[in-house]
Structure formats: C-alpha cells, structure tokens
Amino acid sequence: MSDPQRIVIIGTGLAGATAAGALRERGYSGQLTLLGEEARRPYELPALSKGILLGETNDPDWVHDEAFYQERDIDLRLSTVVSGVRLADREVVEADGTAHPFDRLLLATGSAPRRLEVPGAELAGLRTLRSLDDALGLREELSEGRRVVIVGGGWIGCEVAAAARAHGAEVTVVDPLPLPLHRVLGDVVAGVYRDVHAAHGVNWRLGVGVTAFLGEGAVSGVALADGSELPADVVLVAVGAAPRVELAAAMGLELAYPGGVAVDEELRTSAPDVYAIGDIAAQVHPRYRNRVRVEHWANAKDQGAHVAGNLLGGHEPYRASPYFFSDQYDLGMEFRGLADPAVDTLVVRGDLAAREFIAFWLRDGVVRAAMNVNMWDDGDALGKLVDGDTTVDSAGLVAGDLASMMG
Incomplete structure (x- = not known):
C-alpha cells in the first residue's frame, strides 16, 4: 500500500474532524480535505442536550479552535453537499460539480434524527x-x-x-x-x-x-x-437516530443489517481505500461476536483518532469498548461496554435507592458492561474489568475490592 497523497473526509462532525487532526499529528503532509453540510466548524454533540439546553452556555465543545484547520493546512469546506463519489475515478463530487480526487476516502457522515410516520408528521413546530x-x-x-x-x-x-x-x-x-x-x-x-x-x-x-x-x-x-x-x-x-448511509449505498458499498456501513476490524469498507467511522460504521469488533454500531460521543472521537493510522497504511484493529455518559438532575453516570439486559445477569454494588451504585451486566461470568452512578472513584477499574474479559465472582463485585479482580 503506497502512501496517500490526497485524503478526503466526508463529514465535519466529531469523527471526521478528529480524524483530520490525527492525520496531521501523525505527520501526514499530503492534501487533506474535510467536507460537510454543517455551516459551523466541527463541534461535539453532548452539550446540546446538557449545558446548552440548561442555559449554562451558548457554545458547544468545539473539536478544534477556529485557527486549527488553516494552521494545519486542512481544507475545511463547510455548507458543502456531496452529491456522489466516483469510485472508479477516485473522485468525490460536490453538488455544484466540484471534484476532489482522493487516494484514500473516509466516510463520517453521522446520523439524522428518526421521525415518526404518523398523521400530522408534517406539521410545523x-x-x-x-x-x-x-x-x-x-x-x-x-x-x-x-x-x-x-x-x-x-x-x-x-x-x-x-x-x-x-x-x-x-x-x-x-x-x-x-x-x-x-x-x-x-x-x-x-x-x-x-x-x-x-x-x-x-x-x-x-x-x-x-x-x-x-x-x-x-x-x-x-x-x-x-x-x-x-x-x-x-x-x-426523540425516537433515535438513523445512520446516514445514502451516499455509501449509492457508491455500492456493503451495508450491514440493521443499519450502517459494513466495515472490518480495521474500519475498512468493502471498497478499496475507503473507510467508515462513527455512527455509520457497523464494525466486525474483535471483542464481540456480531457487528457493532455505536452512536455515542466517545466512539466517534476514538474511531476518528484510530483510523488515521490505518489511512496511512496501518492494519490495527479498533478494539475500544463503547463508552458514554449522561447527566440528569443530580444523577450522573458513565457506561462502559455492551450489554443485553434481556440476556445478561444484573449485579448491583451500592445503593439503588440512594442513587449511588455500580451496575454490572454479566454473561457467562464475564463483565460485559458496567455503569457507575454518582460513584466516581472506580472508573479505571470498571474499564479494565469490561475490557479484560475476566471471569468474576458476583459476590466479589458486590462487596470486594474491584482492583483485585482485574486479573
């Protein structure tokens, strides 16, 4: 695989912007183009339903400061609609006909809110x-x-x-x-x-x-x-989000049920030199049996940072466990891993009524996911328990020393 001279990223959300920054951090000096429909420079989404709605701030968390893109010679094109990709010609085409040649292409097109198909769905407001x-x-x-x-x-x-x-x-x-x-x-x-x-x-x-x-x-x-x-x-x-796979479908890329673009462990799509990350990426995850598609903030950020190495010729699988957080009233939480509550065994450490607890979801004695609620001292231990695939004892999870269980 020769070194790319031209990389095009479609999508100016957290995933795409993080990937662009990571490419420059890794020393990539070739042409780098970042295309997106958003009118504002890339920003993160969690604050939208938290600090902004609460009135604590008017600004989201910007992925990079305003001067970042120019200083690092990243051609950031906002308010830009991509009409198609010519795989045979290795070109991304804007709606106005502008073409961007590429050696490697990264799709980070994100998600769009789902809508209910019921009478009155067209009403204003x-x-x-x-x-x-x-x-x-x-x-x-x-x-x-x-x-x-x-x-x-x-x-x-x-x-x-x-x-x-x-x-x-x-x-x-x-x-x-x-x-x-x-x-x-x-x-x-x-x-x-x-x-x-x-x-x-x-x-x-x-x-x-x-x-x-x-x-x-x-x-x-x-x-x-x-x-x-x-x-x-x-x-x-607020009935969820649908991955924006229309462009990928038009390109003829393999899609994955129940949604998303099929990618391998290294985040490669079915087309040569085309990768996909973030909300749209349905990955063959090294730690899980089925494809995994995650819509959370950390996944977009971490996959963006990770894929940069593979765009430059690496072959490193993306192994990170899903992670997200939520704050509601005085209830804060962090969730690590991937669980199915209908199948997995719930083990609770702490006090549910006091809303200070850690919930574990176990399958075959292994911690599949852990969620700490208003308890902040054990985050590192929880991450290692989830990532380590270590067989644990339920009684130890409830009352034992978590650090000693990490194997």
Missing part, C-alpha cells in the same frame, strides 16, 4: 435535537409553564426532560416501552430513571404509542394509542 441550531431553538421554548411533550424515553428524551423541568416547563414523556431506557438498562436500573424523573415532576405515559400529531398548520397536541390526547406547546420527537 415538531422539533428534533441534532444540531446546535436545534438546541438553541428548543431552549427558547422551554420556559415556565410551557407544556412540553417528549416522544421517546431514550437518552435524548430523558436529558431534554430534565432540562425542561429545570426551566419550569410542564413535561410529559411518551414511550411505548414499559420504562424509559428499557432496552439499554433493563427493568431494575431503568426504574431508577423513571423514579428520579417522577420525583422532579415529569409525567410518564409509558407502554403507549403515538398515533398522530394534532394541530392546524402547527402542532398543538399528541394523540396516543389508548385514545387520549396530550395538549402541547412544544413537541420533541
């Missing part, structure tokens, strides 16, 4: 949360006494609910599952989140779906499957 503009606009709506209906009890829905209550809004969260975050956390731990939100005045409508959005021209309510209707001044649809 239905909000999603994916961009800085989304967050700033939504924050203006979260004022005292406003009736906010959030469709979706996942991480975004729960974090927005907490921010809305902090602003004094009346909040109702609707989800067809029996508990918020149920698929990720299972009955016991998800119940902690249900209860903390209820204690802060959130109204739950669980186990019921949305059949329509109501209103004349603009949304003014939500109709539920049980026949009830929720009046609303603000409606947020």
Whole structure:
C-alpha cells in the first residue's frame, strides 16, 4: 500500500474532524480535505442536550479552535453537499460539480434524527435535537409553564426532560416501552430513571404509542394509542437516530443489517481505500461476536483518532469498548461496554435507592458492561474489568475490592 497523497473526509462532525487532526499529528503532509453540510466548524454533540439546553452556555465543545484547520493546512469546506463519489475515478463530487480526487476516502457522515410516520408528521413546530441550531431553538421554548411533550424515553428524551423541568416547563414523556431506557438498562436500573424523573415532576405515559400529531398548520397536541390526547406547546420527537448511509449505498458499498456501513476490524469498507467511522460504521469488533454500531460521543472521537493510522497504511484493529455518559438532575453516570439486559445477569454494588451504585451486566461470568452512578472513584477499574474479559465472582463485585479482580 503506497502512501496517500490526497485524503478526503466526508463529514465535519466529531469523527471526521478528529480524524483530520490525527492525520496531521501523525505527520501526514499530503492534501487533506474535510467536507460537510454543517455551516459551523466541527463541534461535539453532548452539550446540546446538557449545558446548552440548561442555559449554562451558548457554545458547544468545539473539536478544534477556529485557527486549527488553516494552521494545519486542512481544507475545511463547510455548507458543502456531496452529491456522489466516483469510485472508479477516485473522485468525490460536490453538488455544484466540484471534484476532489482522493487516494484514500473516509466516510463520517453521522446520523439524522428518526421521525415518526404518523398523521400530522408534517406539521410545523415538531422539533428534533441534532444540531446546535436545534438546541438553541428548543431552549427558547422551554420556559415556565410551557407544556412540553417528549416522544421517546431514550437518552435524548430523558436529558431534554430534565432540562425542561429545570426551566419550569410542564413535561410529559411518551414511550411505548414499559420504562424509559428499557432496552439499554433493563427493568431494575431503568426504574431508577423513571423514579428520579417522577420525583422532579415529569409525567410518564409509558407502554403507549403515538398515533398522530394534532394541530392546524402547527402542532398543538399528541394523540396516543389508548385514545387520549396530550395538549402541547412544544413537541420533541426523540425516537433515535438513523445512520446516514445514502451516499455509501449509492457508491455500492456493503451495508450491514440493521443499519450502517459494513466495515472490518480495521474500519475498512468493502471498497478499496475507503473507510467508515462513527455512527455509520457497523464494525466486525474483535471483542464481540456480531457487528457493532455505536452512536455515542466517545466512539466517534476514538474511531476518528484510530483510523488515521490505518489511512496511512496501518492494519490495527479498533478494539475500544463503547463508552458514554449522561447527566440528569443530580444523577450522573458513565457506561462502559455492551450489554443485553434481556440476556445478561444484573449485579448491583451500592445503593439503588440512594442513587449511588455500580451496575454490572454479566454473561457467562464475564463483565460485559458496567455503569457507575454518582460513584466516581472506580472508573479505571470498571474499564479494565469490561475490557479484560475476566471471569468474576458476583459476590466479589458486590462487596470486594474491584482492583483485585482485574486479573
């Protein structure tokens, strides 16, 4: 594999911008082009549903400072739509016809908010949360006494609910599952989140779906499957995100069920010299049996840093375990690993009622995932337990010295 002279990155989110910076840090001196539809320079997403919605800041966490790209000779092209990729010619083509030749191509196109296909979905005023503009606009709506209906009890829905209550809004969260975050956390731990939100005045409508959005021209309510209707001044649809694979599909790249671009352990796609990272990458992960596609902040950042070496001729598998964090009211947490609560055994260390605990999910005696809630001293040990595939004793997890169990 010869050294590349021209690398093009499509996607100006955290993954793409991190990869561009890492390439320069590794000494790559060739042509480097970073293309994206966003009008602002690359920024991270976690603050959108946290500090920005809470009113603590107006700025996200920028991936790099404003001068970074020019100083490192990175051709950052914002507000740029890529219309296609000519693989045979090794060219990326913008909507206006501008072509960018490449020796290596990196796809980091991210995700877009999913929408509900129900009557009224076209009404004005239905909000999603994916961009800085989304967050700033939504924050203006979260004022005292406003009736906010959030469709979706996942991480975004729960974090927005907490921010809305902090602003004094009346909040109702609707989800067809029996508990918020149920698929990720299972009955016991998800119940902690249900209860903390209820204690802060959130109204739950669980186990019921949305059949329509109501209103004349603009949304003014939500109709539920049980026949009830929720009046609303603000409606947020937070039902997950879909990987933006349209460009990859048009290129003829192999896609992976249930979504994403199929990549190998080294983040290579099915096309020579084309890689994919971040939300769209469905990776054959060295530590898991199935393909893994992760939409969280750390995955975008870490894959961006990692893929730089492989773009420059390396062959290093990406091995990092998924990691994410969330802050809601006075409940902070970090989650490491990949669990299936429907299959894995839950072991809890600490006090669920006090909301100070560590939850472990075990499969065949091995820690598949660990989540520390308002307990911050054992993060390194938890990471090593998850990454080490060490067989553990449940009683030791509950009361023993975690560091001594790392093998």
